[in-house]
Amino acid sequence: MKIEHLSFAYGDKIIFKDLSLDLDGKLYSLTGDSGVGKTTLLKLIGGLLVPDKGNITDAPRTPSFMFQEDRLLPWINVRKNISLVTDDTEKMEELLRTLDIDGDLMPTELSGGMARRVALIRALCYRGDALLLDEPFNGMDEKLTDKCIELILKEDKFTVVSAHQSEVHVKLGSQIIHL
Amino acid sequence: MRSDKVNRITKTVLAFLFWMLVWELCALKVGKELILPDPFAVFRTLGELVTTGKFWLSTLTTILRIIAGYLLGIILGILFSVLTCTFKTADALISPLIRIIRATPVASFIILALLWMGKNYVPLFMSLLMVLPIVWGNITEAYRNTDERLIEMGRAYSFSRMKMFLYIYVPSVLPGLKAACMTSVGLAWKSGIAAEVLSQPKFAMGSQLYYSKIYLETASLFAWTEVVIILSFLIEKIFKYGFEKLFARIMK
Structure with missing residues (x-):
């Protein structure tokens, strides 16, 4: 994937000006200060935002997006939330078991870390050609983070992760893009 | 407890x-009983009224008429709201119409309705007209306030239009619809009765109120008013209970 001369602004606030990147590897980590544009870049790659100038070639067609917020539908349970994006119930049940989540719980009954895990399971279950993960390990302890990293790596897809924990990038073995 | x-x-x-x-x-x-009858006289008159067929026929017809107007108001309110939220042209046409309905005095509408339709339909029409703007307003506002982040999530996961509608928009507007249904019951009832007083259909509680006034039967006027109040209270309770159950079930 190639980002060429990309510019993007929210109104008057310029986020990127003439940004060019070559992403010919498989695993990338986005780092940088808060507000620097990590989420915006993920959304631009994922096609949720359109650049003001420049272009992204060979961008993922159907990326699995894990947002900074969990964005689970509060009116249906965890299992239903995930099954809305996948028919692969076997994979869903396996991931729920692995990450120790009760699929019958409602999103309002989940702790912060549990909700992150559910959002990650949803992203992993989606038939996407890439993983775009925004702060996926928030609220998780080291053991759970390691488990999630293992699952992400197992997918073997083009992945971009934005995470503020520096040790995570080492564990992922990803190339770092510092914004 | x-x-x-x-x-x-x-x-x-x-x-x-x-x-x-x-x-x-x-x-x-x-x-002077003509101006203010004592409670015993009113209850005595009420006791006499409930033994007549006219009482039950008037009461039942009024209830059916107003409930029909109320339910039609809800259905049309939902329909108008869906059109408003879906098509910009429909929004441009419907929004001013609803604002006019809201601003127009009930009495003006009753008189106009009397010119346009049979007097039996005026109470139904008035109940409908009171409910429609509330349902339309609540749903349209709730639709416009649907969480943008959930919509973006739906887009990111390629939700179909139907999935978006059923899983994001409908649950987002349901609390607004529920509130509208619950608050408009009383309004539909009162405006329906007011329309009956002015249009005087053959069998109607409002007509009986009007005749009591015409024939200076103040005790009867009070007795009918009591029935209107009791029924208003009961209908509100029943509908609120019913809607609580219905919406709890839908939300599940």
Whole structure:
């Protein structure tokens, strides 16, 4: 994937000006200060935002997006939330078991870390050609983070992760893009 | 818990008795049954009324008429709202129309409706007209306030239009629809009765109120008013209970 001369602004606030990147590897980590544009870049790659100038070639067609917020539908349970994006119930049940989540719980009954895990399971279950993960390990302890990293790596897809924990990038073995 | 309920009932009964006493004292002071009949005369008249077929026929017809208008108002309110939220042209056409309906006095509409349709349909039309803007307003506002982040999530996961509608928009607007249904019951009832008073269909509680006034049967006027109040209270309770159950089920 190639980002060429990309510019993007929210109104008057310029986020990127003439940004060019070559992403010919498989695993990338986005780092940088808060507000620097990590989420915006993920959304631009994922096609949720359109650049003001420049272009992204060979961008993922159907990326699995894990947002900074969990964005689970509060009116249906965890299992239903995930099954809305996948028919692969076997994979869903396996991931729920692995990450120790009760699929019958409602999103309002989940702790912060549990909700992150559910959002990650949803992203992993989606038939996407890439993983775009925004702060996926928030609220998780080291053991759970390691488990999630293992699952992400197992997918073997083009992945971009934005995470503020520096040790995570080492564990992922990803190339770092510092914004 | 139980003593709380007993306390509440005792308080209600005592308040009722207090106001009955005030009413009785006022009636004694006025001393003219034509202007203010005493509570006993009114209850006696009410007792006589309930033994007549006319009473039950008028009551039942009024209830059916107003409920029909109320339900039609909800259905049309939903339909108008869906059109408003889906098509910009429909929004441009419907929004001013609803604003006009809201601003127009009920009496003006009743008189106009009398010119446009048979008097039997005026109460139904008025109930409909009171409910429609509330349902439309609540749903349209709730739709416009649907969480953008959930919509973006739906887009990111390629939700179909149907999935977006069923899983994001419908649950987002349901609380607004529920609130509209619950608050408009009383309004539909009162405006329906007011329309009956002015249009005087053959069998209607409002017509009976009007005839009581015409024939100077003040006790009968009070008795019919009591029935209107009791039914308003009961219908509101029943509908609110029904909607609580229905919406709880839908939300599941």
